[in-house]
Amino acid sequence: MHGAQLTALRSSKSPTGGTGIETFDYIIVGSGTAGATLAARLSEDEACRVLVLEAGGTDRRFWLRLPVGYFKSIYNEKVSHLFKGDPDAGIAGRAMDVPRGRVLGGSSSINGLIYIRGQREDFDDWERLGATGWRYADVLPHFRNIESYDG
Structure with missing residues (x-):
């Protein structure tokens, strides 16, 4: 919801003893690859308040x-x-x-630690269909950035 403020009601007790209502610029549902990446990018702006909602728990199992x-x-x-x-x-x-x-x-x-890039032709087809900036040559640097991460 660009341009609108979103409000969330906290279900747990706040430090002041009651439940609190907080305001966020963005609420992202799901902390999968896309949700977590989007939240990270949005939160690069320190003035931006981002809430990520996830149905599950930790990935440290x-x-x-x-x-x-x-x-x-x-x-x-x-x-x-x-x-x-x-x-x-x-x-x-x-x-x-x-x-x-x-x-x-x-x-x-939950995918067994499998990582694979999409096919070059798929990305190039997306751009031919109007998805500007999605051709393989455009997204390849982003894939390489992920693949060179030492973490």
């Missing part, structure tokens, strides 16, 4: 830190929403599991 932890994480209701797709005739009427992250880091935290 043991199984989230191991590549094989994927199998323990995607069906764990503490870190996955455990969504189910609709029955699909293309797969004999079955409904596929659609695990989505319910944890800091979102689905990126």
